[in-house]
Amino acid sequence: MTYDDFRAGELQGWDARANTYETATARATVQSIPDLLAAARVAPGKRLLDVCCGPGFAAGAAAALGVEAHGVDFAPGMVRAAQARFPCVTFVEGDAENLPFDDASFDVVVCNFGVNHVTDPVRAAREAYRVLGPDGYYAYSAWLPPEQNPAFKLIFGSVGTYADMSAAPPAPDQFALACTEGARFLTDIGFMEIAHRTVQGILCAPASGLFDYLMRWSVRMPLIVQNQSEAVREKIRKAIETEARAFIVGDEIRIPLLSIVVSSHKGEVAS
Ligand SMILES: C[S@@+](CC[C@H](N)C(=O)[O-])C[C@H]1O[C@@H](n2cnc3c(N)ncnc32)[C@H](O)[C@@H]1O
Numbered sequence: 001m002t003y004d005d006f007r008a009g010e011l012q013g014w015d016a017r018a019n020t021y022e023t024a025t026a027r028a029t030v031q032s033i034p035d036l037l038a039a040a041r042v043a044p045g046k047r048l049l050d051v052c053c054g055p056g057f058a059a060g061a062a063a064a065l066g067v068e069a070h071g072v073d074f075a076p077g078m079v080r081a082a083q084a085r086f087p088c089v090t091f092v093e094g095d096a097e098n099l100p101f102d103d104a105s106f107d108v109v110v111c112n113f114g115v116n117h118v119t120d121p122v123r124a125a126r127e128a129y130r131v132l133g134p135d136g137y138y139a140y141s142a143w144l145p146p147e148q149n150p151a152f153k154l155i156f157g158s159v160g161t162y163a164d165m166s167a168a169p170p171a172p173d174q175f176a177l178a179c180t181e182g183a184r185f186l187t188d189i190g191f192m193e194i195a196h197r198t199v200q201g202i203l204c205a206p207a208s209g210l211f212d213y214l215m216r217w218s219v220r221m222p223l224i225v226q227n228q229s230e231a232v233r234e235k236i237r238k239a240i241e242t243e244a245r246a247f248i249v250g251d252e253i254r255i256p257l258l259s260i261v262v263s264s265h266k267g268e269v270a271s
Pocket of ligand 1: 010011014015025026029030051052053054055056057058072073074075078094095096097111112113114117118119
C-alpha cells in the first residue's frame, strides 16, 4: 500500500491553509504547546527543532523561553508564514521522514500534531533520534482516538457513517501512535524514559457552521469528504451540524478535544 496520493493531498492542503491556519487549526494545536515543551525539558540555550512546524507556534514559544529554535515543514507556504511570524527562528522546507540536518544537530526535537500527518511516523521518529545529540529529548503530540475524544467522535463518527472510504486516498492510521502502546515503538528505536500525559483541550468553532469550519480546520477530513457524492456530503454536513447542537455555548460550539503528549530521552550514547 502506498500513501503517495495522501501525501500529495496533505502537502497541497496544508500549503493552501498556511495563511488561514491561525484562525482555525492553530486555535486547537497551540493548546498542547506548554505540555509539549515541558515534556521535552526545554531550557534556555538548548538547540530545538520543531518538526512539521506549520506556521511555527511551538518553535516561537520555545524561542520566547530562550531556546535556539529551528523549524521544518514540507509545505513552502507554512515555512514562509512561520518565518514572517517568528523572524528570530530559522525555518526550512524539508521532510520529517528525511530531515535535512546532520546527525546530533539538536538537544530537543518536538513535533506538535505532525506524527498523525506523515506517511511513516516511525521513520519520522527515527529521524528525530538521528538528529538528536546524546542526552536529547523527543516529544510529540497527537489527537486521541474517537473513543476517548468527543470532538473526533463527532467528526469521524459522522464521516464514517456515510462516507465511502474506498473513494478517498488510502491513508495511514492517524491514531497509531496516540496511545501508550503505540509509543512503544520509541523503545525499539532506542529512546528511553517514555512518558505520556493527556491534554484536555477544546475545539471552538462558530455556532453558525461546524462542517464548513472543519473543512478549513482539517486536511484529512476534506480528503475524504471531497471524494464523496454531493448527496453523501450533505448527509455528513447534516449529521455534524445535528451532533454539534449539544455543544453550543452562546455563539460558539465548544467540544472537548483531547490529545496525548509523548516524551522520550535519547540517553547517553556510548562512544
Ligand atoms: C496539523 S499541522 C501542525 C502544525 C504545527 N506543528 C502546529 O502545532 O500547529 C501538520 C503540519 O505537518 C506538516 N507535514 C505533514 N507531513 C509532513 C512531512 N512529511 N514532512 C514535513 N512536514 C509535514 C504539514 O505541512 C502541516 O504544516
